[in-house]
Every structure is written in C-alpha cells, then in structure tokens.
Amino acid sequence: MAPAFWFSASADTAGFTLSMLLVFGSAKLLGEVFERLKQPAIVGEIIAGVLIGPPVLGWIAPNAVLTALSELGVMFLLFRVGLEVKSSELMKVGGVALLVAMLGVMVPFIAGAGIMLAFHTGLIESVFVGAAMVATSVGITAQVLSAKGLMQHPASRIIIAAAVIDDVLGLIVLAVVSSLAEGQVNLAKLATTAVAALAFTWVVARFGTPAMRRIVPTVEARLQAGETQFNIALLLLFGLALLAIYVGVAAIIGAFLAGMALAESTTERVHDLVQGVSELLLPFFLVGIGMHMDLGPFREASTLGLAALIVVAAVASKLIGCGLGALSMGRANALRVGAGMVPRGEVGMVVAQIGMGLGVIPAGVYGVVVFMAVATTLIAPPLLALSYRNVRPAGAVEGFRLG
Amino acid sequence: MAPAFWFSASADTAGFTLSMLLVFGSAKLLGEVFERLKQPAIVGEIIAGVLIGPPVLGWIAPNAVLTALSELGVMFLLFRVGLEVKSSELMKVGGVALLVAMLGVMVPFIAGAGIMLAFHTGLIESVFVGAAMVATSVGITAQVLSAKGLMQHPASRIIIAAAVIDDVLGLIVLAVVSSLAEGQVNLAKLATTAVAALAFTWVVARFGTPAMRRIVPTVEARLQAGETQFNIALLLLFGLALLAIYVGVAAIIGAFLAGMALAESTTERVHDLVQGVSELLLPFFLVGIGMHMDLGPFREASTLGLAALIVVAAVASKLIGCGLGALSMGRANALRVGAGMVPRGEVGMVVAQIGMGLGVIPAGVYGVVVFMAVATTLIAPPLLALSYRNVRPAGAVEGFRLG
Numbered sequence: 001m002a003p004a005f006w007f008s009a010s011a012d013t014a015g016f017t018l019s020m021l022l023v024f025g026s027a028k029l030l031g032e033v034f035e036r037l038k039q040p041a042i043v044g045e046i047i048a049g050v051l052i053g054p055p056v057l058g059w060i061a062p063n064a065v066l067t068a069l070s071e072l073g074v075m076f077l078l079f080r081v082g083l084e085v086k087s088s089e090l091m092k093v094g095g096v097a098l099l100v101a102m103l104g105v106m107v108p109f110i111a112g113a114g115i116m117l118a119f120h121t122g123l124i125e126s127v128f129v130g131a132a133m134v135a136t137s138v139g140i141t142a143q144v145l146s147a148k149g150l151m152q153h154p155a156s157r158i159i160i161a162a163a164v165i166d167d168v169l170g171l172i173v174l175a176v177v178s179s180l181a182e183g184q185v186n187l188a189k190l191a192t193t194a195v196a197a198l199a200f201t202w203v204v205a206r207f208g209t210p211a212m213r214r215i216v217p218t219v220e221a222r223l224q225a226g227e228t229q230f231n232i233a234l235l236l237l238f239g240l241a242l243l244a245i246y247v248g249v250a251a252i253i254g255a256f257l258a259g260m261a262l263a264e265s266t267t268e269r270v271h272d273l274v275q276g277v278s279e280l281l282l283p284f285f286l287v288g289i290g291m292h293m294d295l296g297p298f299r300e301a302s303t304l305g306l307a308a309l310i311v312v313a314a315v316a317s318k319l320i321g322c323g324l325g326a327l328s329m330g331r332a333n334a335l336r337v338g339a340g341m342v343p344r345g346e347v348g349m350v351v352a353q354i355g356m357g358l359g360v361i362p363a364g365v366y367g368v369v370v371f372m373a374v375a376t377t378l379i380a381p382p383l384l385a386l387s388y389r390n391v392r393p394a395g396a397v398e399g400f401r402l403g
Numbered sequence: 404m405a406p407a408f409w410f411s412a413s414a415d416t417a418g419f420t421l422s423m424l425l426v427f428g429s430a431k432l433l434g435e436v437f438e439r440l441k442q443p444a445i446v447g448e449i450i451a452g453v454l455i456g457p458p459v460l461g462w463i464a465p466n467a468v469l470t471a472l473s474e475l476g477v478m479f480l481l482f483r484v485g486l487e488v489k490s491s492e493l494m495k496v497g498g499v500a501l502l503v504a505m506l507g508v509m510v511p512f513i514a515g516a517g518i519m520l521a522f523h524t525g526l527i528e529s530v531f532v533g534a535a536m537v538a539t540s541v542g543i544t545a546q547v548l549s550a551k552g553l554m555q556h557p558a559s560r561i562i563i564a565a566a567v568i569d570d571v572l573g574l575i576v577l578a579v580v581s582s583l584a585e586g587q588v589n590l591a592k593l594a595t596t597a598v599a600a601l602a603f604t605w606v607v608a609r610f611g612t613p614a615m616r617r618i619v620p621t622v623e624a625r626l627q628a629g630e631t632q633f634n635i636a637l638l639l640l641f642g643l644a645l646l647a648i649y650v651g652v653a654a655i656i657g658a659f660l661a662g663m664a665l666a667e668s669t670t671e672r673v674h675d676l677v678q679g680v681s682e683l684l685l686p687f688f689l690v691g692i693g694m695h696m697d698l699g700p701f702r703e704a705s706t707l708g709l710a711a712l713i714v715v716a717a718v719a720s721k722l723i724g725c726g727l728g729a730l731s732m733g734r735a736n737a738l739r740v741g742a743g744m745v746p747r748g749e750v751g752m753v754v755a756q757i758g759m760g761l762g763v764i765p766a767g768v769y770g771v772v773v774f775m776a777v778a779t780t781l782i783a784p785p786l787l788a789l790s791y792r793n794v795r796p797a798g799a800v801e802g803f804r805l806g
Contacts, residue, residue: 014648016471021641028634035627068419068468147629224438226550227682231431234683238424245417272672276679279630280637 019060026052027283040381042143045283046374049290062291070288073281074139074346075255079237080278081142081160082259083271084151087209090161090260093154097161100325104162104341105169107321108133111313116365119306124181125365128355131177132369133314135170137345137377138163139252139285144381145340149393155333158326159340160256164205166341167253168197174351175248181360193248200247201257204240208261212236216265229270233262250347289345293374296367307368311375315383318342318376336387342380348373422463429455430686443784445546448686449777452693465694473691476684477542477749478658482640483681484545484563485662486674487554490612493564493663496557500564503728507565507744508572510724511536514716519768522709527584528768531758534580535772536717538573540748540780541566542655542688547784548743552796558736561729562743563659567608569744570656571600577754578651584763596651603650604660607643611664615639619668632673636665653750692748696777699770710771714778718786721745721779739790745783751776 026048034044052059060066090097113130117123138160145156172194179185220228237258244254262270297307323338352369355361361369429451437447455462463469493500516533520526541563548559575597582588623631640661647657665673700710726741755772758764764772 012470013474013654014645016474017641017645017648017654020475021638021645024634024641025638028628028638032626032628041628064467065471067415068471071416071419072423223435225431225435225444230679230682231427235424235428235431238420238427242417242420242424245420251416251420269675272675273679273682276633276676277683279633279676280680 016065019066022052022060023049023066023287024280024283027287031283040144040385041147042140042286043378043381045286046290046378048283049287050293050374051290053287053291053293055291055293055295060291062288066284066288066291069281069284071251071285073278073283073285073288074252075237075241076274076278077139077143077282077285078252078256079233079259080271080274081146081151082256082261083263083266083274084146085157085160085260086263087205087260089157090205093157093161096326096328097158098165100158100162100322100337100341101165101169103325104136104166104318104322105134105173107324108314108317109173111317112310115306115309115313121365124177124360125355125362127177127180128351128360129310129365129369131170131173132348132351132355133310133317133344133372134166134173135344135347135351136163136166136318136341137343137347137373138167138256140343140345140377140380141340141384143282144384145388148385148388150388150391153336153388153391154329155326155336155340155388158329158333158337162322162325162337162341164201164253164256167249167347168194168201170347170351171197171248174354178354178358181355181358196247197249200243201249201253204254204257204261208257209264212261212265216262227273229266230273233258233266233270233274236262285346289349289374289377292346292349292370294367294370296364297371300364303364303368307371310368310372311379314344314372314376315342315379332387332390336384339380339383339387342383343377344373345377346373348376419468422469425455425463426451426469426690427683427686430690434686443547443788444550445543445689446781446784448689449693449781451686452690453696453777454693456690456694456696458694458696458698463694465691469687469691469694472684472687474654474688476681476686476688476691477655478640478644479677479681479684480542480546480688481655481659482636482662483674483677484549484554485659485664486666486669486677487549488560488563488663489666490608490663492560493608496560496564499729499731500561501568503561503565503725503740503744504568504572506728507539507569507721507725508537508576510727511717511720512576514720515713518709518712518716524768527580527763528758528765530580530583531754531763532713532768532772534573534576535751535754535758536713536720536747536775537569537576538747538750538754539566539569539721539744540746540750540776541570541659543746543748543780543783544743544787546685547787548791551788551791553791553794556739556791556794557732558729558739558743558791561732561736561740565725565728565740565744567604567656567659570653570750571597571604573750573754574600574651577757581757581761584758584761599650600652603646604652604656607657607660607664611660612667615664615668619665630676632669633676636661636669636673636677639665688749692752692777692780695749695752695773697770697773699767700774703767706767706771710774710778713771713775714782717747717775717779718745718782735790735793739787742783742786742790745786746780747776748780749776751779 027045030044030048031041035041109130112133113126116126116129240254240258241251245251297303318341319338322341323334326334326337352366356366430448433447433451434444438444512533515536516529519529519532548554643657643661644654648654700706721744722741725744726737729737729740755769759769
C-alpha cells in the first residue's frame with residue numbers, strides 16, 4: 001500500500017529490516033557453530049554469506065545498502081584495530097615489515113603469473129592474475145588476532161605494518177599492470193601515484209599521533225556537545241578514509257591510520273563506542289565476502305584444477321615470501337607472519353573486477369581469482385590459530401614475551 | 404578507472420565516504436552552534452540537513468544508503484531509549500497515557516481537517532491532512548529527554564507510553580482515511596489491523612521483560628562466541644522491528660519494545676555498545692528529516708498563509724489535546740507532555756507521501772504537510788527544554804521527585 005519511501009512502514013523498510021536480521025542472524029549462527037568446532041568464528045560468518053547469498057541459497061544478494069554497510073564494517077574494524085596500535089611501536093618494526101611486504105608482493109606475483117604462463121595464457125592476463133594474488137586483506141587477520149587478544153604480539157605488529165605497506169605496493173603493481181593492459185605506460189603518472197600514496201601513509205603514521213595528542217584535548221575543551229572524543233574520532237576516520245581514496249590507497253588504510261593516530265589520546269569510552277559499531281557491522285563485511293564467492297570452478301573440470309593450483313600457490317607464496325622476510329624473528333614468528341598475510345579477501349576481488357572491466361580477464365579466470373580470494377580468506381584463520389597456538393593472549397599487557 | 408564495485412577504492416566508495424563525512428560533520432557543526440546559542444543540538448542537526456540537502460545547497464540528496472542509515476539510526480535511538488525504560492513503570496502510567504494519546508489524536512485531526520474544510524478543500528483531502536497531523540515522531544522527544552537525563556521523569560514516561568499508543572491509533576486513523584480515499588471501507592480488515600497492532604504491542608510490552616529475564620541468561624550460558632548479550636539484543640531488535648512492520652505499526656515501535664524487554668536483563672556494556680551505534684547513526688536520521696524539508700510554501704503567498712496556520716494548529720492541538728489528557732498530573736506536567744507530543748517528523752511525512760501516492764493530496768498541500776512535519780520537529784525541542792527548565796536531570800536516579 002505505502003509507496004517506496006524512507007523510514008515508512010513500507011515494503012522497503014520491511015525488506016531492509018529482514019536483510020539486517022538475515023545477515024546478522026546467519027553470521028552469528030554459523031559463527032557459533034564454528035566456535036563449537038574449535039574453528040575461528042570469522043570463517044563461519046563468511047560461510048554464512050556463501051550459504052544465504054547467490055552461491056548457494058540465493059536468499060539475499062549484494063545491493064547498495066549491504067555494500068555500504070560492509071564498507072563501513074571493514075572501515076570500523078581497521079579503525080578499532082588502529083586504536084590498539086601505537087605508531088611508535090609500528091615504526092620500530094618498519095624495516096622487517098618492509099622486507100616482508102616486498103617479498104610478499106614479489107613471490108605471489110611471480111607464482112601467479114608463472115602458473116598462468118605455464119598454462120599458455122597471454123602475458124597481460126597472466127600478470128593480472130599475478131597482481132590479484134599480491135594484495136593482502138588485512139581485516140581478516142586483524143579480526144582473528146584482535147579477537148584472541150594477540151594484537152600486541154611482535155609478529156602481529158609486523159603483520160599489520162607489512163599489510164599497510166603491502167597495500168601501497170599492491171596499488172603500484174595494479175597501476176602498472178592496468179596501464180600495461182591499456183597499452184600506455186605513463187611513467188610520470190605512475191611515479192606521482194606511488195609518491196603520493198607513500199607520502200600520505202608515512203606522514204599520517206609518523207605525525208598523526210603527536211598531532212592528535214595536541215588537537216584532541218584542545219578541541220574537547222572548547223566544544224560543548226556530548227561524546228566529543230567519539231565525534232572527533234569519527235570525523236578523523238571518515239576524513240582520512242576519504243583522503244586515502246584520493247591518494248589511491250584503500251579507505252581501510254586511512255581508517256587504520258586514523259585509529260592509530262588516536263590510540264594515545266582517546267579514552268576507553270571511545271573504544272567501547274567504536275566496538276559497538278564494529279560488532280554490528282563486521283558481519284556485513286564477512287557475509288559480504290561470502291556472498292561474492294564464485295563456485296563456477298566447481299562446475300567445470302578444467303577450471304577446477306587451475307583453481308586448486310592457484311589457491312595452493314596463493315597460500316604457499318605468501319607463507320614463503322612473507323616468512324622469508326620475517327625469518328630474522330625466528331621460525332615460529334616467520335610462520336605467523338606468513339599465515340597472517342595469506343587472506344586476499346575483498347582486495348583480490350577488486351583487482352579481478354578491474355581486470356574484467358578492462359577486458360583482459362575472461363569470466364572463467366575471474367571466477368578462479370574470486371574463488372582464490374575467498375578460499376585464502378577461509379584458510380587463513382585456522383592457519384593463524386595454529387601458528388599462534390603456543391602464545392598466551394596478552395590483551396593490553398605490555399612487554400609481552402613470545403614463547 | 405575502477406568500475407563500480409563494493410569496498411573498492413572506486414568512485415562509489417569515495418562518494419559514500421564523502422557523504423558520511425558531510426552528513427556527520429555538518430550535523431555535529433550545526434549541533435555545536437545550537438548548543439552555544441543555548442538551543443537543543445538536535446535542532447541544529449536537522450537544520451544541517453535543510454542546508455546541505457535539496458532545500459538549500461543541494462550538496463547531497465536522499466538515496467538508498469542514506470535512507471537505510473537513517474532508518475537504522477531512529478531504530479537504534481528508540482532501542483536505546485527502550486533500554487532505559489522499565490515496562491512495569493510504563494504499564495503503571497498506561498491509563499493516563501491512553502487518555503493523552505486519544506485526545507492527542509482527536510484534537511489535531513479535527514483541527515487539521517477543520518482548517519482544510521474552512522478553506523473549501525474536499526473532504527477526503529481534508530481528512531488526510533488531519534491524519535497527517537495525528538502521528539507523533541517520538542524519536543525527537545526521546546532524544547531531547549535522554550540527552551538531558553530526563554527519561555525517568557514521570558512526564559517523560561507518559562510521553563513515551565502515549566507515543567507508542569499514538570502510533571497504533573495513528574495507524575488505525577491512516578487505515579481508515581486510506582480506505583475512504585480508495586472508496587472502499589473494509590471494516591473486517593480494519594478491525595483485524597487494529598487488533599493485530601494492539602495485541603502485538605500489548606503482548607510484547609507486558610511479557611517481553613519477564614521472557615527476556617529468563618531467555619538472556621540461558622542463551623548466554625550456552626553460547627561460546629563473544630559479546631553474546633549484544634548479539635541477542637540486536638537479533639531481538641531486528642526481529643521485533645520486522646514483526647512490528649508486519650502487524651502494521653512502525654519499525655521503531657518494535658525497536659522500542661525490544662529495548663524495553665531487555666532493560667532489566669542486559670549489562671551496562673550492552674548499553675555502551677548500543678550507544679556507539681546510536682551516536683554514529685542518529686545524525687543520519689536528523690539530517691534526513693531536514694533534507695526532506697519542503698520550502699515550497701515560501702515561494703507562494705497563498706500556501707505560506709496556510710502553512711503558517713497549519714503549523715500553529717499542529718503545535719496548539721497537541722499542546723491542548725495531550726495537555727488536557729495529562730492534566731491530572733498538574734499543569735507543569737501537562738505542558739511537558741503536550742510539548743513532548745508536538746514533533747511530527749518522519750511520521751507526518753510518511754502520511755503525506757501516502758496521500759500523494761493515492762492521488763488525494765496535491766503537490767501544494769503535500770509541501771504544506773511536509774513543512775508542518777519538519778517545523779513542528781524544530782519547534783518541539785526548545786518547547787520541551789522550556790517546559791522542563793525547572794527539573795534537575797535525574798539520570799538513572801530512582802525515586803525522582805518533580806519540582
């Protein structure tokens with residue numbers, strides 16, 4: 001009866017509320033099932049998306065609203081993780097993290113492109129698949145480590161720092177292969193992109209914390225409205241996410257940097273309020289990843305073999321590449337760092353999507369890349385749990401020693 | 404470069420993040436300005452929507468995502484308010500609240516329809532305008548009272564209870580005038596609608612609290628995942644909001660009832676997490692109301708006079724009708740209750756929209772009704788502040804006495 005209109009008791013609101021219930025409920029249900037199977041809840045939440053979404057039951061499909069909620073969800077996840085990380089401690093591990101990120105870009109790229117070339121695929125298509133295997137989806141790892149109270153572990157810090165650098169490097173790789181695909185390599189433009197991304201990330205990571213330590217108390221003292229710290233935090237979050245997009249890195253990197261900048265100048269109350277938003281929205285991010293799963297490889301024997309090979313290469317190349325980079329911290333930590341960099345999640349999907357948009361990746365290969373992106377995301381949490389199994393949760397405890 | 408795709412660093416994400424920053428930032432800025440002018444911040448946040456939205460600058464327009472965020476925002480607002488209200492205390496004031504609600508429906512309806520008839524408007528159009536003047540937007544009042552720590556005041560309880568009943572009565576009035584407009588009055592269907600709405604509301608209000616007092620600890624003890632109470636709370640929120648829509652009342656009534664059902668069985672932690680979501684999303688609700696403002700009446704002298712008259716009647720009729728209903732509590736409280744029922748907000752807009760959809764309200768009158776809906780919402784907060792000026796904030800203090 002009622003026409004489509006906002007916050008009316010119309011079919012729109014009913015559909016929207018139903019999808020909230022469906023996404024949130026199925027995520028929590030499958031999360032609980034996986035907890036009982038001694039598996040990370042996060043894997044259950046992603047599988048909930050595979051089940052209720054287009055791959056299996058088709059009860060719900062991605063739309064503008066769910067997409068927005070999932071984007072907000074991963075932004076708030078990284079923001080919350082940032083709030084737990086001191087920039088000084090991240091800067092300290094910068095050298096090792098840079099090595100981890102660089103090897104973690106090179107090895108997967110060579111592995112991915114190499115496999116495709118071995119299958120007699122064209123050069124451009126092959127390097128695009130390689131590029132899709134580069135980017136790490138840090139949100140998944142961050143959530144696993146944060147949920148287990150392991151964010152303060154040295155290996156965890158390396159993972160976070162390396163993932164940030166990895167995003168910048170991934171941006172550069174993507175820019176290079178995209179311009180190759182378009183047939184015109186503009187070196188000046190590539191250099192500008194790279195410098196802007198690096199400069200933004202470094203400046204915010206380096207000067208964000210001292211700046212906020214001055215700005216937050218000053219602003220707070222002058223404003224009269226309630227929950228001032230939380231409001232400042234949200235404005236910085238949205239502002240830096242937007243700036244990050246403009247310089248070319250992912251919005252979540254901006255969100256993470258915003259959190260880190262505020263880590264030393266906000267109260268526990270701000271953490272709790274952010275946690276509320278994060279708890280509500282995270283399932284939309286995880287279910288969203290699952291909903292985009294492509295089960296196409298299972299329908300054709302030819303792509304199934306390729307998909308299996310690509311997934312194995314995707315896991316092994318990060319374990320080896322990133323592990324080598326972190327070997328100076330000992331074997332156990334090298335394994336942790338490698339496992340933490342395995343998930344490709346939404347970032348891998350985006351690269352595949354761009355490749356398809358440029359017409360260099362055919363639908364079959366697109367399906368394989370998306371399958372790889374989701375599969376690595378499902379494999380990583382148990383791998384991480386395994387690699388950290390001897391570590392006691394530290395929570396906020398300082399001076400944590402590894403076992 | 405990148406195609407439209409979720410959580411990619413694409414134009415979509417940039418636009419979405421920019422609108423988050425714009426809506427949240429402008430709301431907080433204008434809210435702060437109004438705080439400094441000793442006016443309720445909420446008025447500033449609505450005016451932010453008028454300014455950045457289509458009525459003035461046109462920087463941003465309502466879309467599916469902003470609408471969803473604003474619907475979630477008002478749901479979480481009412482949910483949070485429900486968490487502060489004990490159902491036993493609400494049931495106690497049921498008699499007075501019923502009288503307030505009934506007079507608060509009749510007087511505005513007669514005033515609205517009467518004015519239109521005096522202007523020689525058709526009967527159907529006149530009763531539709533009357534119906535649009537009936538419904539109270541309880542969110543605005545709840546936010547003002549909650550922000551000032553006045554939710555425990557007896558007059559506040561009457562307002563909340565009366566607003567819930569008002570929503571059910573408003574539904575019945577709307578169903579009657581809609582069927583009049585459609586030319587076929589189905590009494591059996593009307594009766595079913597009324598009974599279902601009343602039964603749903605009463606059953607949840609009466610039995611929700613004892614049910615949750617049993618269910619929450621049992622479920623919590625059996626589940627292993629984290630933040631169990633918060634997850635149960637959200638599932639009840641979405642579930643009851645959906646049920647409310649299906650029985651015909653507004654989603655926010657379901658949200659409020661869900662909060663009230665959980666008021667006595669959840670910890671402070673759940674309140675904090677809900678508060679985080681509410682703080683993030685409330686500006687989207689308020690800015691959303693402002694964005695829908697229709698300044699059309701200012702362009703035509705003929706409708707300007709009518710608009711002014713309708714606004715005055717809308718304010719006076721609730722003050723008088725609801726005030727009379729609450730007169731047994733003394734004059735000061737009667738004024739508070741009357742002021743609390745003044746805002747029509749989104750509910751009035753929905754009725755106008757339905758009338759336009761049915762073809763019984765022409766565009767000019769639609770503009771007048773929307774103007775009335777927003778104007779009453781802007782007038783109510785200062786009126787409320789004035790009527791409560793002698794009351795000290797009680798917060799959660801029990802046994803509060805009125806001055």
